[in-house]
Amino acid sequence: MTADLIYTFQSLGLANGYDDVEAEFAPFKEFKSTWKRSGHSVRFQISDYLRGADRRVLEDFANSLYGCLTGEGPRGIYSDSLITWMGSKDFVNRNQPIYLKRSRNLTLDHHGQVYDLQDAYLSLREQGLVRACPDAVFNWTVRENRRRVGYCSVLMKVVAVSSILDSVDVPSYVSEYVLYHELLHIEDGMRPNRRHHDKNFRNRERLHPRWRESEEWLRRLASRPV
Ligand SMILES: [Zn+2]
Known part of the structure; x- marks a missing residue:
């Protein structure tokens, strides 16, 4: 799962002009993600409630975050696929006990x-x-x-x-x-x-x-x- 996360963020990073990308899951209590950017490098800490999200959800999420980073458009971080997955029974079953x-x-x-x-x-x-x-x-x-x-x-x-x-x-x-x-x-x-x-x-x-x-x-x- 962490490999998926890194792969997704690195490949979409290249498409968005970032050639040095790190991404890891972090145990924030509330759902949130942070990033530190410097030139063409960026380091993401992604809510570990996203462990178990499929590739599509991660990709949409990564795209939203890169959108925030580059300040392109008013898109929030909640893509439709993310909202759908977060509303699923699977999401709650996995994450409610951790929360x-x-x-x-x-x-x-x-x-x-x-x-x-x-x-x-x-x-x-x-x-x-x-x-x-x-x-x-x-x-x-x-x-x-x-x-x-x-x-x-x-x-x-x-x-x-x-x-x-x-x-x-x-x-x-x-x-x-x-x-x-x-x-x-x-x-x-x-x-x-x-x-x-x-x-x-x-x-x-x-x-x-x-x-x-x-x-x-x-x-x-x-x-x-x-
Ligand atoms: Zn209220």
Whole structure:
């Protein structure tokens, strides 16, 4: 696989005017790639989540990166073949466990002290608010984040909900609502160069019957003295 990577980047490098090219996989937590360029030399560090990508995906990706390097056109790094592959079951099966291992602030458990995020998901399903998302995993955070109460990796289908909401003092609908928000992002999928919280998103968010009370709770928790 590394041989494929080097071959792809070197041969496309020649076509793009770079005759000294190095490329290696790097264990970044999030999907990203970096490069250092000097004259006709360039050294790439490519997210190792691309291990297992086929030749075509690697070629399209390399072409996109060379496009960025030479500043040609507004192309982003996400080619259609890359987006398709990243949305595949194979991609998630390979990379989700690696991503979870690199996520230090996750308990890797949907059971909290008080609430179970899997139950919250089933409740959202029963209410018809979310579609089935069998690959998604739900985790409480280790730290009690007060402002960033939920986040997700759309790519890895991993959702995190702050353990500050896993408390007898906080009603169950608050963590359910935060989970709902993150699941909407996962349903939207990869949307490079598009706003995440557009009007349509906000409208769907407000389909949750307790959205107003939940927002109120989240505001109070964020401003509560420690
Ligand atoms: Zn969001």
